[in-house]
Amino acid sequence: MSHAATSSIHPLRAENISFGQGAGVAPGMLLMAAGLGCAAACGYIGYASVGGVTAKHALAAYHVGAMSVLAMCLGAMFFSLVFHLLQAGWVATIRRQFENVVSFLPVAYLLVLPTLIIEYMAGGKLFKWFSDAAAGNVVLEHKASYFFLGGEIGTGHAPFPTFFAIRAVIYGVVWFYLSRRIIALGRRQDQSSDATPFAEARFTSAWGMLVFALTTAFAAFDWLMSLDYKFFSTMWGVYYFAGAAFSSAALVALVLALIRMRGKLEGAVTSEHFHDLGKLMFSFTVFWAYISFSQYFLIWYSNIPEETNFMKFRSEHYGTLGVTLMIGHFAAPFLILIFRKVKRTPGLLMLVALWALAIHVLDIYWIVRPMVYAMPSEAPAGPVSVATDVLGAAGPLLILAGHLVKRVGSTPLVGVGDPFMHESLEHRNYV
Amino acid sequence: MSAPVYVTETGEALHGIMAEFATPADLYHAAEKVRDAGYRKWDTFSPFPVHGMEEAMGVNRTILPLMVAGGGFTGAGLGFLMQWWMSAKDYQMLTQGKPFFSWQAFIPITFECGILFAAFTAIIGMLALNGLPRWHHPLFKKERFLGSSDDRFFVCIEAGDANFHPERTRQLLEKAGATSIELVEE
Numbered sequence: 001m002s003h004a005a006t007s008s009i010h011p012l013r014a015e016n017i018s019f020g021q022g023a024g025v026a027p028g029m030l031l032m033a034a035g036l037g038c039a040a041a042c043g044y045i046g047y048a049s050v051g052g053v054t055a056k057h058a059l060a061a062y063h064v065g066a067m068s069v070l071a072m073c074l075g076a077m078f079f080s081l082v083f084h085l086l087q088a089g090w091v092a093t094i095r096r097q098f099e100n101v102v103s104f105l106p107v108a109y110l111l112v113l114p115t116l117i118i119e120y121m122a123g124g125k126l127f128k129w130f131s132d133a134a135a136g137n138v139v140l141e142h143k144a145s146y147f148f149l150g151g152e153i154g155t156g157h158a159p160f161p162t163f164f165a166i167r168a169v170i171y172g173v174v175w176f177y178l179s180r181r182i183i184a185l186g187r188r189q190d191q192s193s194d195a196t197p198f199a200e201a202r203f204t205s206a207w208g209m210l211v212f213a214l215t216t217a218f219a220a221f222d223w224l225m226s227l228d229y230k231f232f233s234t235m236w237g238v239y240y241f242a243g244a245a246f247s248s249a250a251l252v253a254l255v256l257a258l259i260r261m262r263g264k265l266e267g268a269v270t271s272e273h274f275h276d277l278g279k280l281m282f283s284f285t286v287f288w289a290y291i292s293f294s295q296y297f298l299i300w301y302s303n304i305p306e307e308t309n310f311m312k313f314r315s316e317h318y319g320t321l322g323v324t325l326m327i328g329h330f331a332a333p334f335l336i337l338i339f340r341k342v343k344r345t346p347g348l349l350m351l352v353a354l355w356a357l358a359i360h361v362l363d364i365y366w367i368v369r370p371m372v373y374a375m376p377s378e379a380p381a382g383p384v385s386v387a388t389d390v391l392g393a394a395g396p397l398l399i400l401a402g403h404l405v406k407r408v409g410s411t412p413l414v415g416v417g418d419p420f421m422h423e424s425l426e427h428r429n430y431v
Numbered sequence: 432m433s434a435p436v437y438v439t440e441t442g443e444a445l446h447g448i449m450a451e452f453a454t455p456a457d458l459y460h461a462a463e464k465v466r467d468a469g470y471r472k473w474d475t476f477s478p479f480p481v482h483g484m485e486e487a488m489g490v491n492r493t494i495l496p497l498m499v500a501g502g503g504f505t506g507a508g509l510g511f512l513m514q515w516w517m518s519a520k521d522y523q524m525l526t527q528g529k530p531f532f533s534w535q536a537f538i539p540i541t542f543e544c545g546i547l548f549a550a551f552t553a554i555i556g557m558l559a560l561n562g563l564p565r566w567h568h569p570l571f572k573k574e575r576f577l578g579s580s581d582d583r584f585f586v587c588i589e590a591g592d593a594n595f596h597p598e599r600t601r602q603l604l605e606k607a608g609a610t611s612i613e614l615v616e617e
Contacts, residue, residue: 428482
């Protein structure tokens with residue numbers, strides 16, 4: 001029972017919970033600049049058709065990165081809200097890292113917008129409903145109001161997607177407000193041990209969770225599922241959420257492992273906290289498998305053409321990718337994270353977390369890529385094609401990484417006034 | 432059978448020495464002392480779980496999770512095999528024009544069989560590892576031991592332990608702060 005709280009050096013001493021004024025700004029800015037550079041390079045390749053890479057290809061590559069990063073921020077938002085709702089005690093020392101990821105949510109949202117704006121300006125490249133709107137389509141006619149709200153399709157040019165745009169604005173407003181609010185309430189615990197902000201955060205989380213669920217699900221419908229407007233799945237929102245929760249738990253585990261490697265948060269974030277983060281990763285890799293199989297299974301069983309096409313197409317032409325996801329997103333993490341030792345060793349959990357982030361990007365890639373090339377062989381051969389995919393995904397990811405380095409370096413690592421701090425410091429897994 | 436056999440004054444075989452403690456903290460520290468003295472066959476009894484008692488007693492982690500994993504994977508494998516044999520091998524029946532061997536349709540039952548076997552392994556394995564069920568326990572003969580379900584805390588060191596010695600074991604428990612010590616007949 002040698003608890004950190006009873007040791008002579010207190011885990012919440014100032015130098016243990018802060019990197020010092022201005023630390024992380026330079027490397028953070030550098031990473032963000034590198035991310036912007038990657039995104040710009042990807043954009044240029046698409047714009048100038050370097051090596052036969054089309055604008056559609058480059059746009060898709062960037063969309064994969066942006067939607068992956070958005071998922072990580074939304075997942076962190078989910079955890080922040082759910083911790084407040086359940087008044088989870090053990091998270092008091094790690095809550096700030098979830099909030100740090102949440103703080104990127106407005107930027108992640110802004111990172112998705114260029115794709116949508118380019119889509120509108122170029123008359124639709126990636127989103128089929130937009131390019132098909134000009135010519136008109138029987139299926140699209142029935143769904144037109146969901147995108148265009150009164151705008152007529154089949155007139156030779158696509159109308160302005162009014163309803164689609166209204167929803168995008170709503171997501172932005174909601175996410176901006178919710179993320180600012182949760183972070184501001186968390187920061188108020190830095191100085192004061194007054195529990196009022198904590199109670200307010202719980203109130204915000206109650207309605208915030210409902211709004212979060214709706215916006216996340218509909219953003220997934222709008223920005224990923226609608227790539228192929230003929231396809232529909234009511235499970236799509238929760239499918240995107242499953243990947244979001246998995247990757248954000250992994251991202252926070254990675255951030256905390258790196259902070260611990262730099263010698264901070266000693267005694268405040270222990271194997272016990274990593275153990276529980278590992279359990280969250282474990283549960284959400286299973287949840288992802290459960291959701292993605294259920295989605296596939298119902299579509300496979302009912303065998304309705306417009307639904308089945310989505311899966312048939314991917315299993316016939318992108319089968320290797322699908323099997324890679326089954327193993328990499330479920331089987332391998334399941335069998336690795338089942339071991340207590342892996343969850344309790346920050347170094348090992350960090351490796352699994354890195355893997356989880358990569359496989360999450362691949363999951364989004366599996367959704368987006370087949371919309372660009374019906375067959376993998378249609379993609380132009382050569383290094384530029386591969387580089388476009390890497391640059392497009394790396395851009396938003398590096399910007400997120402830079403933001404986290406900057407923010408972790410410049411804000412206190414723990415809100416010392418958290419009402420549940422004592423519980424978190426003494427947190428133990430008895431099984 | 433090489434361990435010395437002790438009997439009580441009434442001539443009955445000795446089960447062990449039972450010591451009573453007043454608080455969970457006393458019990459916890461007593462357990463640490465008994466553990467450090469190298470005893471293996473002994474146990475602590477309290478009306479509620481005392482956090483950290485496993486470490487204070489030096490109890491190793493249970494192998495139950497491994498058994499459950501084994502049970503789960505066996506169940507899943509058998510469930511899948513069963514469906515393959517029934518649907519694709521023994522009694523082929525065309526359903527919805529799908530192939531006889533439609534692995535997709537087998538997954539829910541495979542999963543459920545995995546859960547079923549894992550759950551049975553967990554409950555039966557837990558009982559077996561705890562030596563349950565059993566009809567009776569020597570400690571139940573002790574009037575004083577009734578307090579273990581109320582507000583008293585007990586340590587019982589069994590006579591079958593290699594380190595057991597009537598005097599030295601009693602002294603150890605006395606030094607650990609026992610409020611009363613009794614011999615327990617088999």
